Amino acid sequence: MRARAAAAAALASAGILAAGWQAGNQVIEASSTTGVAKTGTGATGNAGAGDSTGPASGGAGSSTGTGGTGSSGGTGSSGGTAGSSGSQGSSSSASLKNGTFNGPSEDTRFGTVQVAIVVAGGKITDVKSLHLTDAERRSQMISAYAAPILRSEVLKAQSVNVDTVSGATITSDAYLTSLQGAVDAAHA
Amino acid sequence: MLPMPDPQRAHGAPSASGAPAGDAPLRARTFLAMGTVVSLTVAFPDGHSDEATDRLDAASRVIEADFEALEARFSLFRNDSEASALARGVLRLAHASPLMRGYYAEAVDWRRRTHGAFTAERPDGVLDLSGLVKGRAIAEAGRSLAALGLHHWCLNAGGDVLVSGTPTPDPAGASSTDGGGQRATGGRAARPWLAGIVDPADRRTLLGAYPLGDEPSTAASAAASPAALADASGAGAGTGEGPATAGTRLALATSGSAERGDHIWAVGRGRPEFVQVSVAAADIVTADVLATAIVAGGRDMLDLATAQWDVDVLAVTRDGGLLATRGFRAPRAA
Known part of the structure; x- marks a missing residue:
């Protein structure tokens, strides 16, 4: 020890x-x-x-x-x-x-x-x-610089078309305000 | 299993008939872990067979145990955990388990690499590895799923996502990744998993989406950008060393400053610049740590992250503005 x-x-x-x-x-x-x-x-x-x-x-x-x-x-x-x-x-x-x-x-x-x-x-x-x-495999291709964009420029999807939902972690009862819950329910 | 929320309560909630194109039905199981909900979604070529159901249930139990094992050791909410013993001073780090010390060393390394934006020490001095442990648990669960022979799945732990394969596997059951491109042209073409990103201003709606998959579906954008660097790579640079080729995006993590306000502390002065940050990366620990670090470290950390790591980032500012790397933008006209 x-x-x-x-x-x-x-x-x-x-x-x-x-x-x-x-x-x-x-x-x-x-x-x-x-x-x-x-x-x-x-x-x-x-x-x-x-x-x-x-x-x-x-x-x-x-x-x-x-x-x-x-x-x-x-x-x-x-x-x-x-x-x-x-x-x-x-x-x-x-x-x-x-x-x-x-x-x-x-x-x-x-x-x-x-x-x-x-x-x-x-x-x-x-x-x-x-x-x-690069020892840590950070690529030679660096990521694009993060630039301001309009909301209309974001890659969009209807919630009916997504497979999963990413969001800040919240308590389990809110469950991503049930968006993820709804996706899971559709796949139960 | 949890009671599922009524889909009708959510705006634009998917219905069974609204399933994405592609004929492999997705099957999902959920369980509680680490104070949140974990969802395992598996794409089986024969999704509704009894065998598929059995394999899904078994896989769900295995990864639930993975999460439980880490939670039992690292949770500060459990008095009998090793983390709680450390917090109380009953146990010293030098005498802690190899796993605990390993995670601590990893957290220290992340702290150094993020210039202090990510830290495993709460302001009160208590060691809190939870910022690392959830990502670790997701990664462990992913390894378990691979060991169980599952190739096409999406794992979502409280909004942090890790995927493998595609939601539209070849009905022939070929689990190998075919060398062809992965253009989501509908029909049976293997498409990437599509992850929606919650709008922090209205969590019932999506701010945007991001494709995740084995093939670098977003690599076109990454490859196109630094022409100068492609030039620079000339003699010595190998491309695609290691398991994850550049542009691979299997993981997506989102952190916020609004929820769990005790979780992320702004570095230095004042409130965080960003209310929500999503990071897509090749692995879930990198995505999770960097999302947390950018919320804490603001614009400086965002620029550090995009310069030092092969990631895509979408950040929401306090006034609702967006900062995004190319991968989060709608496809170019080309």
Whole structure:
């Protein structure tokens, strides 16, 4: 029993650590997402962007098709400013070593994302998506965002046509105000 | 068995003749559990045979025992339950049963994943796992039904729904899911179970409906949405890992802030933004927990849920407005 308690305590603290670690990750994710937006736009606005920006954001930059497409699209305005900063920063490129470099594995709202960059001749020549799955099987296809709709837009059914009734749990005597009761009675 | 309410009392109550299209008769049994009513509806190809009746009665008894077993352990309304012993401080969690500790760990994990919107601790500090236990009980009952060889059923526990198969199984009795699509074109085509959703402003009427089934009948909408992500999935992403493929919707849970006001506590300030939240998901525990969490956590939790989980959500605001993901909308023109 004592050993169990100790194990439970260890588990709990591991959980707390994990939560803290995740919180940290959120910050990292936020910053790297911004990096994507910047260089992504920089590349279109500025032909020299490929060899201009620093290694980290450059790697994310050409990954427009990979990791954070959805989010980078959303921040159009910050991309605009980044375009100019990209053109100013074109001096820092010489330090890239040749080879393939894996980026960190990031938990994003779309799942876990990891990319690798391929550097040749001091330039990023390719970006590969290494990992975009999701341990908890939350799908790669995220749900649609919940948007306001009119009552007339909801998928409708007459109560005579439904097989069952979903509603907030109430006491048994109300029995979903007998809608479910009526359905059951019809199938008794 | 409960006395059935008089169908005439409910607006638009179905009559026997108003049964949905499809020729497999649905048979239902009800029992009381966890302070509410559980309905088991089974679609038999030969619905009115004695064998079908026997199997329905047997299945109903089995799942009633499933519910009772969990209620006996977790109910805070029973003085002799393990949960009550914990609440009184007679028993400490470290010495509780593996099942109790397992559920507690799961509740803690849900709390973390919902950023605190779902919690198993009441404001008075008492551990209350009821938000998890009902979903768990429904899932257990579903496993029992599968073990009993039943493939086409709908289980409704106080408004939370789990389904398997279709209400219109092939009369040939083939229990396997045929690979074809599941378009409800009437006739003998297998259609999804159709769940109505109560209007919280007038609980005798339906706000809308949602199709539930093995085939991702709503997956078309889910698949259509994030084109960018389909692009993103490029190299590494496997699709459809695990038993539930994306877009599968077997479960629908609805939580409200009006009923059982002691059940859900708004996070932070004030009254809940939503009077009712319905969540459709691949499994009933996820649907149930997220519905509860969104009622408690409001818009922020709604956005978190739709971003982090493969679910559809219909939320009713206090002024009667609706927020919905695509799966709850009427079919597109396409």
